[in-house]
Amino acid sequence: MAEKKKVNVSGAAAAEVSEKIKKDVSGSQAASAGKEERKVLLSVKDLVIKFRVRGRILTAIRGITLDIYENESIAIVGESGSGKSVFTKSFANMLDSNGFIDQGEIIFNDPELADTTVVYNKGKKARVLDIARRLDKYSKTELGAATWKQMLELKDEKKKRSILSDEEDAKFTEKLASLNFERTELFNLNQTYDPKKEKDKIKETKAKIAEYDAQIKTIETNRKEAIKRHESAAKSDVTYLREYDKKMGELKAKYAEEISGEISEATKARNLLISKEIELSVGRYDFYHQFKLIHGLMQNLKKAMKMGVDLSDEAVRNQVFGDVIFRVGYLDETEDTLHGNCVIDLAKVKYTKDLTRIRGTKIATVFQDPMTSLNPIITIGKQISSIIMKHQNVGEAEARKRALVLMKKVGIPNAEKRYDDYPFQYSGGMRQRIVIAIALSCQPKILICDEPTTALDVTIQAQILQLIKDLQKEFNYTTVFITHDLGVVANIADRVAVLYAGQIVELGTVEEVFYDPRHPYTWAMLSSMPQLAQRNTELYSITGTPPSLYNKIVGDPFAPRNPYCLKIDTLKDSPMFQVTETHFAKTWLLDPRAPKYEKPEAIQNLHEKLVAAFNI
Secondary structure, eight states: OOOOOOOOOOHHHHHHHHHHHBOOHHHHHHHHHHHHTOOEEEEEEEEEEEEEETTEEEEEEEEEEEEEETTOEEEEEOOTTSSHHHHHHGGGTOOOTTEEEEEEEEEEOOHHHHEEEEEOOHHHHHHHHHHHHHHHHHHGGGGGHHHHHHHHHHHHHHHHHTSOOHHHHHHHHHHHHHHHHHHHHHHHHHTTSOTTTOHHHHHHHHHHHHHHHHHHHHHHHHHHHHHHHHHHHHHHOHHHHHHHHHHHHHHHHHHHHHTTSOOOHHHHHHHHHHHHHHHHHHTTSOHHHHHHHHHHHHHHHHHHHHTTOOTTSHHHHHHHHHTTSOOEEEEEEOSSEEEEEEOEEGGGOOOHHHHHHHBTTTEEEEOSOHHHHSOTTSOHHHHHHHHHHHHHOOOHHHHHHHHHHHHHHTTOTTHHHHTTOOGGGSOHHHHHHHHHHHHHTTOOSEEEEESTTTTSOHHHHHHHHHHHHHHHHHHOOEEEEEESOHHHHHHHOSEEEEEETTEEEEEEEHHHHHHSOOSHHHHHHHHTOGGGOOTTSOOOOOOSOOOOTTSOOOSOTTGGGOTTOOGGGGTSOOOOEESSSSOEEOOGGGSTTSOOOOOOGGGTTHHHHHHHHHOO
């Protein structure tokens, strides 16, 4: 290999080349999918997931965009802590209680769930007209939206004069967060000491905690004093206050005149359409929830109209509705029914009834430890049949029949006799087969396999992987396979998404990622496969550790561990470069100005090595 060089790419040049070469991943995927006539089942866009941990915010997923297609097997690959499980848990709203989706959308394209019909009787028609009249009233504020925004800007300007600037506030907040975190760590350490044998350590730790408390109190006092100084300065500026009152008075008079006008017939027609969409959106709930949801939607629409947002735009309406409930877009109606189509954003599911229709029914998960997935005090058959009864609305006898069929399909011998056994009477491999049977009991569209073979013997692993592949052909579900075992990926996946520090760094078909990898992290992962190690050679390992996700990451997150690191990697994160129609990699090495490197020797001629190692 040629001597390693570094290329200096300025920020401006980087931005320019990003615009020229950077491709929108979802758009490119959609284009290539169109050629192959593949339907996008799940579309993730700009997803950011955060966790509140000991008073600090950890960003686990940082702007992932990915399309998942019908009937495909896609593997999510990466080291522990890369965000694989967190990413897929967001599909079924299974994040831990301290986790939340900060931004982005997860659109689930399921025609069965999306198609919505509600009864349109005399009472519903009266409610639709009443909602439309209220919307007409709110719409008058749209006439003065521009003036209203000016009033808000003026108020905001006045408020900023009496509070801390963003810079000052950020400094205080950062200091307090750091001290609180260190104090919490010290407090937790103190709990581990033995009161009888480690009194000196306890005393010393308590003294340090007291010091932290004093520092925190001082910073909080300084912050309050700084705020008081700003407030005092703002109140004493008589000239500014006089000018503010004059401007605000003029704007209020102008606003009152504007909203006294009449709305157009087109606006009234739009409001009637929105009122029908409200009825469609809340129609599947009971009366109490309908009342609550309508109230929430009306408040959101009132605010939106006041701000002058374009409610004739469907994307805007999706967003306004989405803070409360899924928007069901109006399609048509008959004398006694309303018909619409629902945009299902899994990032905004809030109600249990919606979750029940999705989790288990449309998206199911097979976890890595079958013993913790099964209830030890309920029989195997009961655990399968109860799920069938809950989601498929059938009786106990029918549920038992379906459960026995599933048990046979997943390879349980003597299913009738073993139906009433408890989990402890099954081996690890048999338990995992039962977990798969439970996951498939409602014939989901997406089966998430979260390292399902980790806790199993090697020979059983092969059987479970083959079972998942065989059942996919029969049930036509999409498999999302989470693993760090690249041998598993080579055997089961159609496409591979490589995750690092909460981002997709490489995406492509399994052949592209294995035989033509482009990201240095993918090179490193492939090189560290123990099956590829030669006799009397040292097993390759990736140096260093992943970055802390508490902190803002500058540049490429893999840069500190990357033996091919360029100077630009330490300054600016790389765009996603397109290699082929289906292959993408997030590395500056694909920039036309970057030096060219050979792949590491360990992964050259990888095809022959993989065939020998995995019998692919």
